[in-house]
Amino acid sequence: MSITGNFGKYLVNVQQIDADIVNRICDHLNVSGDATPDAIANALVTDYKIDYDTVYSALARHYAFGEMNIPVDSIQASQIKQIKKLHKTFDEELLRQLLENRIFPLRYLPKKGDILQILAANPLHPLIQSISKDTRYKHIDVYWSKRNAIESLTCKIANCHESFLDTINEAPQVISQAVSTIDDVDEMAVDEEINRSILVDIFDSVLIEAVRQDASDIHIIPSGRMAVELYLRVDGRLQLWHRQEGTPAEALAAVVKDRCVGIDRFERDSAQDGYAQRIVDDHLIRYRVSILPIVSAEYERRFESIVIRVIDDRKVITDFHKLGFQTQAEDEFVKSINTSKGIVIVTGPTGSGKSTTLMAALNNIITPSLNVLTCEDPVEYVIKGARQLKIGHKMTFDQAMRSILRHDPDVVMVGEIRDKITADIAVKLANTGHLTLSTLHTNDAPSAITRLYKMGIEPFLLAYSINIIIAQRLVRKLCEHCKEPISADKYPAALQLGLTKEELDSGSIFQAVGCDKCNDGFRGRINIAEALYFYPEIRAEIIRNSTEIDEERIRNLAQARGMLSMRDSGIARIREGLTSVAEVLYATTEE
The missing domain is CATH 3.40.50.300 (P-loop containing nucleotide triphosphate hydrolases)
Structure with a gap:
């Protein structure tokens, strides 16, 4: 059957999406009588892993929606204040659902016909209709925006580094029955878990947060029968980022494999290497993925350890x-x-x-x-x-x-x-x-x-x-905002290292404290x-x-x-006030 509808033809001719894929989707949806552009777009992203922004930008152009991508660095303090004021006029639960689905109320223009401008990664999302139905805003202008641009804007307005994690923590726990025996993992149950957006959101969120927190690596580790722990390596030390309860490790591992290139989801007994890439804050970030099968106390389980190296070209030092x-x-x-x-x-x-x-x-x-x-x-x-x-x-x-x-x-x-x-x-x-x-x-x-x-x-x-x-x-470098002169109880270690009591008493040798601008007293x-x-x-x-x-x-x-x-x-770094006695002792113990 040939491709029907202007949207299907546009996807093939302009967006260069494979005609066979679009054809198969149209055939399938025509049987159920649901071959709408929105349904086609959803199938391309969900079933064929076509890039989200590529598909929905085409959908936006098909319906003549405008496009607006706002760089977060260009947002002024006064604009943040206005946006927060606007968001307070929404019911808290409705606002949470909108932001979860990348729908962002941007500004209200009372002098231009009482128009509410919103940004949406999917301009046809049914939640948009709830705005005019459940709020006082009846005239809405919808603009398509890249998904990561909306995520960055949401995080900027919320003034946090882990807005995605907050959403995950508030979401219902995933209930799983995905594990049977070592030779017979229930793939249908695992598929059901994967289709729950919470697991996909967790994976996408940790990729984004690793970049924003300047982490070098992500570790995804099974923790018992029904829990997974995600760690970030920041400044050389692993820190727990999130613990997902009620989810088998196999389900999250399957999500990682499905969303990476070069990895076989159904291979659980050998080491695998692959890669992924994402646009984070308008920069292309690459990720190198390493998967190793590991032993579990539960012999019937097939656990895997996943480590993801974050490769951010902005970190390359050329000077x-x-x-x-x-x-x-x-x-x-x-x-x-x-x-x-x-x-x-x-x-x-x-x-x-x-x-x-x-x-x-x-x-x-x-x-x-x-x-x-x-x-x-x-x-x-x-x-x-x-x-x-x-x-x-x-x-x-x-x-x-x-x-x-x-x-x-x-x-x-x-x-x-x-x-x-x-x-x-x-x-x-x-x-x-x-x-x-x-x-x-x-x-x-x-x-x-x-x-x-x-x-x-x-x-x-x-x-x-x-x-x-x-x-x-x-x-690790001491945080300039909170470091303080070394305390007397740490004098013995400092003296053993070769510092003099005069130096310690002078207040020029510092120790870590910790504040909201650093990690346990260190930054970088x-x-x-x-x-x-x-x-x-x-x-x-x-x-x-x-x-x-x-x-x-x-x-x-x-x-x-x-x-x-x-x-x-x-020791020279300690005297310069850049690091602590404990850090140097830890790094040079073999001496």
Whole structure:
């Protein structure tokens, strides 16, 4: 059957939506006699996962609704006051339902015919009719607006970071009967759970709130038979964001899988990786999703742990000076990357900012005259001016590394030196006139030399191929609004760290307190680092060690040249009033 109706033809011809999909929807709805544009739009979004704004913007144009998207940053305090005053004229329950469904009363114009202007993500939503029926506003102008624009506006007016979470907490609890045995999960029951908008709202909400709270990761963890906990990693620490009672973990996991790309919803026994993307506050945010099957005390259940990395391009630091390295470390790092050859290595545990440092270094040296290649698995950020290799089953990491040598590079960034093959190629690149940047997982700078030596790289090659090794950690920054001088009960730990009693008594050493503008007294993070620059005496010492690397001797030589150890770097941050004694002790316990 051919597509009938102007709206169906518009979707295919203008919006470029697949004709077969629209045709199937029209056929199905014609049988029930409900082939209205609104029903077609709902089926496209619900059943075929077509982008919500793409479909409903077409619906708005079909019915000649105007379009209005208001940037939240442009809203003035006086406008917020007027909107709040307008919202108070609505019944509380009706207003809650309107905002839940992305219908936003914007302004009342008594001098222009008593018109109420509203924004709606779906301009045909039946709740809109309730406004003229249940309020004093009889003349309504409806404008279509992007869904995320309405969500941002709602959050701005409510003056909160978790308006979605408030809605979720007020909503009825989801009742589930979705679990049977390990080999026979009731998929129909899980589908029924998914169709309840509450679970979809929870997932969409946590994606949005993670961005707004500047979280690096989202963790979704089963908690018993009928509960799921969602955590956000903010400033390096996991914080409980929401606990959803009355819902099996399998149902929320199915929602995540359905709304991500590259993940099989029905696979529950193997690890899976996928991705998603959303527009949040007018910015495209990407999410990398990792799913792992986990053991449960309830043997018949098939639980999975879900971790979602938030990839926000706005966080990429392109100005090297904004990394916050201390003076000597920054000078030596800049000297090491502004040369035509050698290896620059950044070490540290996962989440210590290694990739951020390398990205800033690359942005500092990229020019049109250089062929810059990167080999990362996975690629997180797009680097303007670099050619980033795509790793997959047709080109493995090892194959990519070997191919780089034949691709006439000037600068190469390798995501991680993970084995002897990678290390050999990095050394070969450095010794043939190429600058190579990479990372290692070691606790400090001297131990990176030992790690490479034990991989099988000869000492003389290490000595003359490496320019610098930076070991770094991230510590939380004290909140400027609430930090206070350290209390007497914390003096012993501070004195043990190397601070003097005079410094503690002076009131220049601070501790965390906590206020409404921070997280437990901290806001943001800053690095502490030790920079092992390869001065001639360092190179000579490495060559002298033909059987075993003397890390302590190398450290002493570097400190004689002014290198700060990780702990000394942290103490300097304490003296600058940027972090606390507890943070530095936590980050440098191995010392």
